[in-house]
Amino acid sequence: MHIAEGFLPPLHAVAWTAIALPFVIVSARRVNRLMQDQPQIKLLLAASGAFAFVLSALKLPSVTGSCSHATGTGLGAILFGPSVMALLGTIVLLFQALLLAHGGLTTLGANVFSMAIVGPWVAYGLLRGTQRLNAPLTVSVFLAATLGDMATYTVTASQLALAFPDPSSGVLGSFIKFIGIFAPTQLPLAVIEGLLTVVIVNLLRQYSHNELRDLQAFPQALAVEARS
Amino acid sequence: MNRQNLGLMAAAVLLVIVSLVMGSRQEGAEFAGADGQAMAAVTAIQPDYQPWFSPLWEPPSSEVESLLFALQAALGAGLVGYYLGLRRGQSQPRPRDRADAGD
Numbered sequence: 661m662h663i664a665e666g667f668l669p670p671l672h673a674v675a676w677t678a679i680a681l682p683f684v685i686v687s688a689r690r691v692n693r694l695m696q697d698q699p700q701i702k703l704l705l706a707a708s709g710a711f712a713f714v715l716s717a718l719k720l721p722s723v724t725g726s727c728s729h730a731t732g733t734g735l736g737a738i739l740f741g742p743s744v745m746a747l748l749g750t751i752v753l754l755f756q757a758l759l760l761a762h763g764g765l766t767t768l769g770a771n772v773f774s775m776a777i778v779g780p781w782v783a784y785g786l787l788r789g790t791q792r793l794n795a796p797l798t799v800s801v802f803l804a805a806t807l808g809d810m811a812t813y814t815v816t817a818s819q820l821a822l823a824f825p826d827p828s829s830g831v832l833g834s835f836i837k838f839i840g841i842f843a844p845t846q847l848p849l850a851v852i853e854g855l856l857t858v859v860i861v862n863l864l865r866q867y868s869h870n871e872l873r874d875l876q877a878f879p880q881a882l883a884v885e886a887r888s
Numbered sequence: 889m890n891r892q893n894l895g896l897m898a899a900a901v902l903l904v905i906v907s908l909v910m911g912s913r914q915e916g917a918e919f920a921g922a923d924g925q926a927m928a929a930v931t932a933i934q935p936d937y938q939p940w941f942s943p944l945w946e947p948p949s950s951e952v953e954s955l956l957f958a959l960q961a962a963l964g965a966g967l968v969g970y971y972l973g974l975r976r977g978q979s980q981p982r983p984r985d986r987a988d989a990g991d
Contacts, residue, residue, distance in 0.1 A: 661923070662923045663923075663926075663927075664923065664924075664927050664939070665939065665941055665942055665943045666939030666940050666941035666942060667927055667930060667939055669940075670940065703971055703974070704971065706967060706971070707967055707968050707970075707971035707972075710963065710964040710965075710966075710967035710968045710971075711964065711968055712964070713960055713961075713963060713964030713967075714960075714961050714964030714965045714968065715964075716960075717957050717958075717960035717961040717964065718961060719921065719957075720904055720907070721904065721907050721908040721911050721919050722907050722911055722922075723906075723907045723910040723911050723914075724911060724914060724922075725911040725912065725913075725914030725915075725916065725917025725918065725919060726911070726917075726918070726919060726920050726921065726922050726925060727919045727920065727921050727922065728921065728922040728923070755960065756960075757943070758944065758945065759945070759947075759956050760947065760953060760956050760957065760960075761943035761945070761946040761947065762923075764941065764943060765941070765944070766940075766941045798892075816926075817926075820926060820929075820930060823930075824930050824933045824934050824937070825933075826933055827933070834933060837929055837933070838926055838929060841922055841925050841926050841929060842922055842926065845922045846922070848903055848906075848907050851903060852900045852903050852904065855896045855897070855899055855900045855903075856896075856897075856900055858896055859893045859896050859897060860968075860972075862889050862892060862893050862896075863893070863972055863976075865889070866889060866976075866979075867972065867975040867976045867978075867979045868975050
């Protein structure tokens with residue numbers, strides 16, 4: 661999902677930066693307030709950012725014979741709410757843009773929008789929605805992390821299609837081309853991200869009861885656990 | 889729950905192995921990055937497009953690049969491991985407390 665440096669025309673680069681910036685500012689304020697109001701969750705916040713750091717560093721082989729990486733942003737989104745991830749994701753993307761020439765500064769806004777904004781919001785929405793339908797927490801977390809990851813790559817394909825419409829088949833034809841590159845490669849990797857996110861959430865339910873309670877993450881599932 | 893976690897992690901590893909084996913059978917499988925393929929598709933759609941900005945700094949070799957990627961993964965995994973280990977330790981009663989309780 662990293663659009664390489666200079667690979668969005670200036671107008672698009674500026675527009676995506678302008679769209680992403682308010683989310684990152686709100687996110688920074690939210691993180692700041694969270695750390696002041698609930699200092700006991702600082703370490704879990706750092707660990708959630710670290711999870712995105714590991715997962716986005718691992719380039720995994722896929723069934724298509726190409727490689728891609730997971731995003732790891734679903735975990736933080738379902739624990740802290742989606743707005744927190746805009747800042748954490750930006751830090752990860754900035755590290756990769758500056759030190760690894762992976763992604764870029766001109767495309768940072770677009771990449772932040774896909775990985776640190778849309779992915780987390782989709783993950784959070786799916787978690788809340790499926791929890792309301794009384795799905796088991798494991799299933800909710802798996803769906804949230806897996807589809808949040810897929811959503812990120814769908815946004816990247818849309819961003820590229822908007823910037824580079826196919827001369828004959830237009831934006832839609834171009835989108836089909838880009839999603840055809842990303843989606844089949846990403847699918848098994850998104851499932852891996854879903855599985856690993858469930859593992860972490862299982863461990864948190866075992867050892868981090870207090871923090872989950874303070875954050876009011878998964879209220880329904882935890883209430884059921886407390887009753888039984 | 890521990891057994892479930894072992895199963896989930898085994899499934900993740902299995903999925904990587906299956907992907908690697910199935911991927912190798914694809915024609916022209918080079919395991920190149922999908923990001924790079926997408927940028928190649930940009931150039932295919934608009935052959936005259938020139939990236940108008942280049943990275944300020946690039947790792948001088950793929951060795952240095954792999955160092956930085958490994959560093960990124962190690963820092964992340966280290967912190968996640970530290971957090972989970974700390975909480976696991978905190979959630980278990982200390983041996984001395986257990987001895988006291990036995991008195």
